[in-house]
Amino acid sequence: MRYSSMKVWEGRCREGSNSEQGSDLMQVGISAIEYVLGSDRVSVEELEARGMLDSPAARLSEFGFSCARLSRESSYTLATAAVSKLLGTTGVDRTSIDALFYAGATPGCHAVVTPDPLSAFNYPVAQLQYELELTHAAAFGVSQVGCLGLMASVALAKDFLLSCEIARRALCVSADVLPAGCKREMIYNVISDGACAVLLEKECDRNRILAYRQVTKGYYWNSIAQKNEITAAYFPTARNIVRDTLADVSLNSSDISCILPHNVSLRSWEILLSLIQIGREKLFAENIAKMAHVIAADNWINLRDAAETGRLHHGDKLLLFTFGFGANWACMVLEH
């Protein structure tokens, strides 16, 4: 029997928690990642010409950005494409997916809007579950954590799998598309549209999740009015959460083989790297210029691409860090 409702999940969770299965056998890893980006590649110079930047293009180039990827499709379409791609490349049995987590940073990503005001209740996660025949997946939306959406989903999915004895797989997807013509710069970062799907499996020895921490500082909830305070709070809070997450699994900065960043400016990463005492050579920064900040998807896109380029080796300890409006900081440690 699979789970089709929260109620059943709750029942199974209690059952699972009473089982004698030890945590060593209950490891959760990430077995597959696929993503799609907005189809239009627009240079920062062109974005500036279109009035879509606040800072000069030359300055953003210095900060490591060269272009943004803009989508003409909806976030839902991109989400569908990313999940379809993952299901296609892995050949995983769709009915073996026990949970589907759908993340998006903006409210528009969490409703299939029609002229009827009540269409706010039309949820894309349910539509996706139906259209892609994930018939046994319990569906959840993860919202209001900004660019943390996908990392928070992965953390929730891991907990779901660990708490449900017979659950095997969970699928997380994030999709964000900013409205056409809107600004593409937020706090000195260039923003792209895209979607990313992440498959988690129990007893998977790839990309095992070793530790996760999230810090929410509600004082900074007003991301527009408190832009400066957020910028100032970003670095010390980031430093602390990285330190604490590493300490959770008795690791030091020197144990980290690779940082899979959120694609904010290289300048910002240079400062943070100094704070967390990890060398620049460990930062997988190749995608910052190529695709800019794909909202919630960066860390996972970078994990996939870093693995594909042969940069990662079995047993490597990987550090993922991201920040999302809300205001949320999150850090995860994986073992590749």
Added chain:
Amino acid sequence: MAHTVLVTGATGMIGQALVPLLARRNDVGAIFALTHASEYLGSSCKVTPVRGDVTAGPALGIAPESSREILDRTDVIVHAAANTRFSASLDEARTVNLEGTKNLLAFASHCPRLKAFAALSTVHVAGKRTGTICEEDLDHTAGFVNSYEQSKYETELLLRERMSALPISVLRLSTVLGSSTTGEVRRMAAIHHALRLYYNSLAPMIPGKPDSLVDLIAAEYAAAAVEHFAAEYFQAGRTFHICCGENALTLVHLLQLTREAFLRYRPAWRKRAIEMPAIVDLPTFELFVRSVEEVGDNILRSSVAIIKHFVPQLGYPKIFRDVECTRLLEAKGLLKPSVLEFYPQVVCWLVESGWGEIRTLAGGAGA
């Protein structure tokens, strides 16, 4: 015969506290308080405000009818006037600190009764030097963090040069934080603005090392020490460090005390969950400052501008030796207030007065 004292910078942070102390002395008969502002100088009949300016040439801009009397009567000069604005250009700083001192020295050379010329300086003439800084040291070639330090260093060179001709003593003060009895801060300086930035979550990082010493002194102690070395135990040709010395708090301890004080005196601050500024190396701090200057908006730029001429000094850890000064002051019964005690008081005053903007406090700012 009672002393007649000329005080420059009488309305400044030290001058305001010093003038009443001098006025209370039985051996001081008159005080000429040179000022270019029309500020209140206390009610003592001994104090005569004199409109003038050390930058206005060797006559100090003093009206001729007053000038002759001041020249004839003055036997003690306390030179406290300075441009202490760290963000001032070097030219601006030199105009007041170096050229102003030159002018005052020229004026002093015409005082027939002159016995003492006490020049206030800063321990930070040591600039970017690190390690132990002694009172007589003046070989500071490591460079400077700001124009204030450099101009005061150049001023000390000038004073040393003139020590053979005039009875000059140099009193180097460290950072004067505020009152050790009330916590009141009469004039906001860079450190107070930096504390405000931390309080308002606009201070992400601070350069230095956790165990770098931050030398802070109380206003009363500073003023009393200056009074002692100017009017009671003047030592021509000597330099004294009026500072906290080896009792100074470390940077990390100071940040912890600040946080504790914010939480104690403004419990609601806790829910903001503001992190303590990260202590970073100087290049990292400079990279952050450069980034903000390149792309930050006005508020962040202003915040950085407040601290960037001041906090880099913490990146050059040093300890100021003040053994001789402390010995002499202790012999007089003047003990250093514990920074552990007065620091929280000052933070309390800053928080409760809104950094001096709430003027209704009893004995509060600007009273």
